[in-house]
Amino acid sequence: MSFxxxxxxxxxxxxxxxxxxxxxKRQLYYQVLNFGMIVSSALMIWKGLMVVTGSxxxxxVVLSGSMEPAFHRGDxxxxxxxxxxxxxxxxxxxxxxxxxxxxxVHRVLKIHEKENGDIKFLTKGDNNAxxxxxxxxxxxxxxxxxxxxxxxxxxxxxxGIVTILMNDYPKFxxxxxxxxxxxxxxxxx
Amino acid sequence: MVKxxxxxxxxxxxxxxxxxxxxxxxxxxSVSSRKNVDDFxxxxxxxxxxxxxxxxxxxLKPIFDWNVxxxxxxxxxxxATKSNALNQVVLWDKIVLRGESTKLNLRDMKSKYxxxxxxxxxxxxxxxTLTLSWNVVPxxxxxxxxxxxxxxxxxxxxxxxxTKSY
Numbered sequence: 001m002s003f004x005x006x007x008x009x010x011x012x013x014x015x016x017x018x019x020x021x022x023x024x025k026r027q028l029y030y031q032v033l034n035f036g037m038i039v040s041s042a043l044m045i046w047k048g049l050m051v052v053t054g055s056x057x058x059x060x061v062v063l064s065g066s067m068e069p070a071f072h073r074g075d076x077x078x079x080x081x082x083x084x085x086x087x088x089x090x091x092x093x094x095x096x097x098x099x100x101x102x103x104x105v106h107r108v109l110k111i112h113e114k115e116n117g118d119i120k121f122l123t124k125g126d127n128n129a130x131x132x133x134x135x136x137x138x139x140x141x142x143x144x145x146x147x148x149x150x151x152x153x154x155x156x157x158x159x160g161i162v163t164i165l166m167n168d169y170p171k172f173x174x175x176x177x178x179x180x181x182x183x184x185x186x187x188x189x
Numbered sequence: 190m191v192k193x194x195x196x197x198x199x200x201x202x203x204x205x206x207x208x209x210x211x212x213x214x215x216x217x218x219s220v221s222s223r224k225n226v227d228d229f230x231x232x233x234x235x236x237x238x239x240x241x242x243x244x245x246x247x248x249l250k251p252i253f254d255w256n257v258x259x260x261x262x263x264x265x266x267x268x269a270t271k272s273n274a275l276n277q278v279v280l281w282d283k284i285v286l287r288g289e290s291t292k293l294n295l296r297d298m299k300s301k302y303x304x305x306x307x308x309x310x311x312x313x314x315x316x317x318t319l320t321l322s323w324n325v326v327p328x329x330x331x332x333x334x335x336x337x338x339x340x341x342x343x344x345x346x347x348x349x350x351x352t353k354s355y
Contacts, residue, residue, distance in 0.1 A: 069286065070259060070326040089265050089277040090322055090334055107261075107324075112307040115274040120307075126261065126284065131302075154331045 035184045055081035055150035060094055060103060061160030066125030067092070067105055074161035077105065079150025087111060087119055087145065092152040095123065098137050103149050106132060112142075120144055237311035239304035239345060241266070241280060242297055245321070247337075249291040252325065260285040261324040264300075268317040270310025278304055280319075313347045 049058040062075045071077070079094055087093065089111055094103050106123040109131055113119040120142035124131040133141060166173035249260060263282040270276060280300035285291065304311075311317075321337040 069284065070261065088334075089279050090261075090263050090324055092324070092332065109279045109302065111275070111277045112273045113275040114272075152332055155327070156329045 031184070031186075035181070038184065053078075053080040053150065054083070055079045057094070057103065057149050060105070060149070061163045062105055063102065063164070064104075064125075066127050067107075068127045070126060071105065071155065072157070074158055074164055076156045076160040077152045078154040078156075080153050081148060081150035085151065086113075087121055087148070087151075089121075093123060093143075094149045094152060095143055095147045096149055097135065097147065098140070104132075104135070105152065118144075235309070237306040237309050239266075239306070239311045239317075241300055241304060241319075241343070243281075243295075243319070245293060245295045245298060247293045247321065249285060249293065249323075252323070252335075253287060253291065256327045256330060257325055258287055258328050259326045261326065262321065263323070264319060264321050266304065266317050266319050268310070268314055270306065270308065270314065272308050272310060276306065276310070278302070278306075280304055311345050312349070313345065315344045316342055317345060318342050 046058075050056060052058075058079055060077050060079060062071045062073055062077060065073060077092075077094065087108060089108050091108050092105065093108055094105050096103050104123075104125075106125045106128075108121050109124045110122040111119055112121070121144075122131055122133065122142060136143070166176065243264070245264070249262075252260060261282065261284055264280045265277050266280055267275070267277045279302060281298060282301065283293075319341045321339065323335055323337070325333050325335065
């Protein structure tokens with residue numbers, strides 16, 4: 001290779017491209033399989049969490065400021081949704097209103113439970129002046145167990161901001177995924 | 190006056206919430222009366238509406254440790270009626286941030302939220318239990334719900350009030 005080419009290559013730090021060129025087909029397939037394994041493991045961990053916590057969404061990101069100053073946008077919440085845990089006032093529940101996708105994180109204000117365990121309850125965000133009746137579906141006055149995604153049992157601040165960024169700026173999401181994919185494919189063990 | 194060290198707490202599958210060794214002093218006094226009014230926010234026409242005023246005194250300092258960001262205090266009323274085996278209504282709540290005064294001395298407090306029953310179960314209800322509880326919000330970690338040990342039971346009168354109570 002000419003001196004100039006080597007110099008340019010070095011200056012642009014493109015030495016890793018040599019690695020890719022040297023890899024033959026078998027190694028490429030191996031790297032793809034490796035990548036597939038990482039994705040599968042991640043999925044398995046997520047599904048495992050769903051089973052252990054009983055919630056379809058064991059980790060959620062806080063999307064609004066209605067629970068400030070306790071939780072801010074971008075905080076991460078860990079949920080459980082065990083049937084044995086009864087819903088009681090003061091608990092922080094994550095629920096979905098029928099027909100809407102976005103889960104809401106608010107606190108239980110009132111409950112009325114029948115002897116057979118049927119429960120209806122009302123929620124309110126800490127930072128809101130009024131309860132959530134205005135948010136529920138037209139004609140709906142209470143929430144029921146089936147609307148609950150889970151109860152917040154633990155929390156970590158700030159970390160969920162990455163998810164919000166990826167949602168608001170799709171280009172950022174694609175860039176992250178692209179870089180990750182590239183890294184896994186090219187990295188030699 | 191009820192002086193007690195609360196040992197309440199929920200245990201979450203083997204991971205016990207911190208059992209704080211705090212001693213809160215709660216002084217309660219409540220006056221209650223009741224009306225039957227139209228409840229426009231709820232599903233039915235007429236429901237019982239209870240009025241409770243209370244005094245509350247507490248020392249929250251022992252609950253705050255290095256990992257506590259804030260406390261969400263709430264006063265809840267728990268009772269049973271013919272139509273519902275268990276009812277819980279939050280009457281009043283307060284957020285106490287780390288750094289704020291931890292001594293509470295509230296007198297003649299009215300409830301913050303309307304004490305509507307799901308029906309007419311407040312009339313002549315002998316046993317409404319008022320409990321002070323709090324949700325500890327850490328800087329990071331588990332979110333425990335703790336019930337204070339001081340508890341007070343009040344009855345509602347047999348008849349409705351027709352005049353303004355507050």
